[in-house]
Amino acid sequence: MAAINSVTDLTLDGDIAVITLNSPPVNALSFNVRDGLFEGFKAAIADPKAKAIVLICEGKTFIAGADISEFGGAQKGASLFEVQTMMEDSPKPVIAAIHGTALGGGLEVALVAHYRVAVPSAKCGLPEVNLGLLPGAGGTQRLPRIVGAEKALEMMTSGSHVPAKQCLAMGLVDSLAEEGKLLEGAVAFARKVLEQSMPLKKVRDREVTADPQVFADFRKANARKFRGFLAPEYNIQCIEAACTLPFDEGLKVERKLFMELVTGVQSAAQRYVFFAERQVWKIPGIADDTAIIPVATVGIIGAGTMGGGIAMNFLNVGIPVKIIETKQEALDRGLGVIRKNYENTAKRGRLTLEQVEERMGLLTGSLELEDLADSDLIIEAIFENMAVKKEVFGKLDKIAKAGAILATNTSALNIDEIATATTRPEAVIGLHFFSPANVMRLLEVVRADKTSDSVIATSMQLAKKIGKIAALVGVCPGFVGNRMLFQRQNQAQAMVMEGAMPWDIDRVLYDFGFPMGPFAMSDLAGLDIGWNKDTSKGETIRDRLCELDRRGQKTGAGYYDYDENRNAKPSEITEGIIKEFAAKTGRNQRDISDEEILERTIFPMINEGAKILEEGKAIRPSDIDIVWINGYGWPVYRGGPMFYGDTVGLAKVVERLKHYQSQMGDFFKPSALLEKLAAEGKRFQDMK
Ligand code: 3HC
Numbered sequence: 001m002a003a004i005n006s007v008t009d010l011t012l013d014g015d016i017a018v019i020t021l022n023s024p025p026v027n028a029l030s031f032n033v034r035d036g037l038f039e040g041f042k043a044a045i046a047d048p049k050a051k052a053i054v055l056i057c058e059g060k061t062f063i064a065g066a067d068i069s070e071f072g073g074a075q076k077g078a079s080l081f082e083v084q085t086m087m088e089d090s091p092k093p094v095i096a097a098i099h100g101t102a103l104g105g106g107l108e109v110a111l112v113a114h115y116r117v118a119v120p121s122a123k124c125g126l127p128e129v130n131l132g133l134l135p136g137a138g139g140t141q142r143l144p145r146i147v148g149a150e151k152a153l154e155m156m157t158s159g160s161h162v163p164a165k166q167c168l169a170m171g172l173v174d175s176l177a178e179e180g181k182l183l184e185g186a187v188a189f190a191r192k193v194l195e196q197s198m199p200l201k202k203v204r205d206r207e208v209t210a211d212p213q214v215f216a217d218f219r220k221a222n223a224r225k226f227r228g229f230l231a232p233e234y235n236i237q238c239i240e241a242a243c244t245l246p247f248d249e250g251l252k253v254e255r256k257l258f259m260e261l262v263t264g265v266q267s268a269a270q271r272y273v274f275f276a277e278r279q280v281w282k283i284p285g286i287a288d289d290t291a292i293i294p295v296a297t298v299g300i301i302g303a304g305t306m307g308g309g310i311a312m313n314f315l316n317v318g319i320p321v322k323i324i325e326t327k328q329e330a331l332d333r334g335l336g337v338i339r340k341n342y343e344n345t346a347k348r349g350r351l352t353l354e355q356v357e358e359r360m361g362l363l364t365g366s367l368e369l370e371d372l373a374d375s376d377l378i379i380e381a382i383f384e385n386m387a388v389k390k391e392v393f394g395k396l397d398k399i400a401k402a403g404a405i406l407a408t409n410t411s412a413l414n415i416d417e418i419a420t421a422t423t424r425p426e427a428v429i430g431l432h433f434f435s436p437a438n439v440m441r442l443l444e445v446v447r448a449d450k451t452s453d454s455v456i457a458t459s460m461q462l463a464k465k466i467g468k469i470a471a472l473v474g475v476c477p478g479f480v481g482n483r484m485l486f487q488r489q490n491q492a493q494a495m496v497m498e499g500a501m502p503w504d505i506d507r508v509l510y511d512f513g514f515p516m517g518p519f520a521m522s523d524l525a526g527l528d529i530g531w532n533k534d535t536s537k538g539e540t541i542r543d544r545l546c547e548l549d550r551r552g553q554k555t556g557a558g559y560y561d562y563d564e565n566r567n568a569k570p571s572e573i574t575e576g577i578i579k580e581f582a583a584k585t586g587r588n589q590r591d592i593s594d595e596e597i598l599e600r601t602i603f604p605m606i607n608e609g610a611k612i613l614e615e616g617k618a619i620r621p622s623d624i625d626i627v628w629i630n631g632y633g634w635p636v637y638r639g640g641p642m643f644y645g646d647t648v649g650l651a652k653v654v655e656r657l658k659h660y661q662s663q664m665g666d667f668f669k670p671s672a673l674l675e676k677l678a679a680e681g682k683r684f685q686d687m688k
Helices: 031-046 080-088 105-110 127-131 139-147 149-158 164-170 182-195 212-226 231-244 247-262 265-279 305-316 328-347 353-361 386-399 415-419 453-465 481-498 502-512 518-525 541-547 572-584 594-614 621-631 641-648 650-664 672-679
Strands: 002-005 008-013 016-021 052-057 094-098 101-103 115-118 123-125 298-301 321-324 363-366 377-380 405-408 428-433 442-447 469-474 560-562 568-570
Touching (some): 002 031, 008 031, 016 182, 031 052, 094 182, 105 139, 123 164, 127 231, 139 149, 139 247, 212 231, 231 247, 231 265, 265 641, 298 305, 305 321, 305 328, 305 428, 321 328, 328 353, 328 363, 386 405, 405 453, 415 428, 453 469, 469 621, 481 518, 481 572, 502 518, 568 572, 594 621, 594 641, 594 650, 594 672, 621 641, 641 650, 650 672
Parallel strands (some): 016 052, 052 094, 298 321, 298 377, 405 428, 442 469
Antiparallel strands (some): 002 008, 008 016, 428 442, 560 568
């Protein structure tokens, strides 16, 4: 065994040279790995005893791509292009042996080998698009030459990880090795290449063409999905280049577009989110060996929309759920809705009828709280009323077994106070699911004053198990997500009174990248949520719309008018009501610029995020961004509100907040943390 460098070995198996990479956790192409590959191939090519070369990786995976953490830094060591040229031009056959995932730059390395061998569990993909990038090491030119334009479009704009068997069918992989016997399989394949004098195939020598209509159709079909993102379009342009230009010309297009993306703000945001999604699970102060409470059964109180949705999360991963209601009718209705949801999924082909029955078989209902005596985790999901919740928790305290986790799904109430209804506040935690709870990825795990480390660690692990992304937050009104949303809503309402129409505000936020603006959202949810029929304390625009039976999309009108296809149109009636209300309060309506709309809806959110950090209600700025991206449709290519603040520049955010503060009062007063960071020329990302 000869060590090439700290991460690369070169050995001989008879006349086959084996280059082994070992750079945990994922063999990413750091400068050390590139150097090791370059020197390893150089040595293997020079060694007269070696007739063919196998590249294989140690650990859980083949090369998972470029080292994302090196982006933006100075280039060191051999370039990836130099490594690839050395491999592709090798006079000896080069075979890539793939297990785990060959992703991004990793697949691009495999694509310059003359042959690829994989185990059945391996997956290949070009997921750069999810980092706001395109494959920048020839992948955009080589992949279409193997799989054709249409499959390349699909793979490169979705970033999907394609299983080895499909890769074999598409010609992306040449042979499958037995699971667990990759090295033997790859070496045997190398011997076959030598014995049969198989050609040194270079993907670059192949040709690919496509009807231009393919691209036009693909763009059209995906316009909504790609809205706002640069990377999908740039990936498409590269595939077009592969179909119309000679290989080296195509590479130039790839290089140019890659450089544009990698230096741009969208990719910076998406790379930041990649790390934020991994960071969010790490809880400072909670030891890795904190005891995890086994959760084999879950009890849920309340079979309404939230309770039912929450239940499905656990049923989906095989954990039995018991749902409690107070009335048989409500219980039957709740269980019926869950069944219906599963059956609808089955109709769409995403579940078999057997699976529906399996999941329903794990679900039981009861009218007795006492039936939760054996549940390991109990989640209360009843309406938001402190007195009622305290009563329930008081009862649970007597019923639940020792060590059970007592969770509340409240989105607004003080969990410390709820915990006082029990004699075991250390067992009480908030699990704030978002509606629809079986679909939305976000979970706010709310740590109360006395919640134990075990209960927190178990909740985070369980969240992962049910496929959520969980942010640990502290107790405060609205926690992180809604607390910041209130700021946006406040200004959206205020600006309507000052002269901006709901559709102006919605348009600005939609163009910013949200799936819809706040008023369209209200129309969708129904304006009668929170309708105050008692107008003695003053009527709102929303109340008036409800009185006119304009209760949102479901009644064909709300802030907007809707046609039979639910297309929204600005409404003269709404406009009239707004004008009337403004006149009543003596306000002069004025033109409000798009810039002002954006600043007044977004900057107070950033300010509130800073207050949340000051108060220690979120662990780190990137956790806040995770909440907004996964729970509120914040466009991922803008990295979340805190990252966006960084890109605008915190000094500018402070300056604009002060400007509005001088005109409209202390709602806009910058927080101490924001002022401090701005004064020091720092970003939220610089906080440690
Ligand atoms: N660069 C740097 N670090 C990486 C990395 C990469 N490409 N991929 C993963 N990591 C790190 C993670 O941050 C994590 O670090 P942590 O333990 O400190 O939090 C660790 O490796 C393990 O990663 P995961 O927790 O994600 O492990 P999983 O086993 O769940 O998943 C994976 C493994 C499927 C490989 C997943 O990590 C992944 O999807 N990685 C990114 C793949 C990718 O996007 N590749 C393309 C890169 S861009 C590129 O190649 C450009 C080229 O075209 C020039």
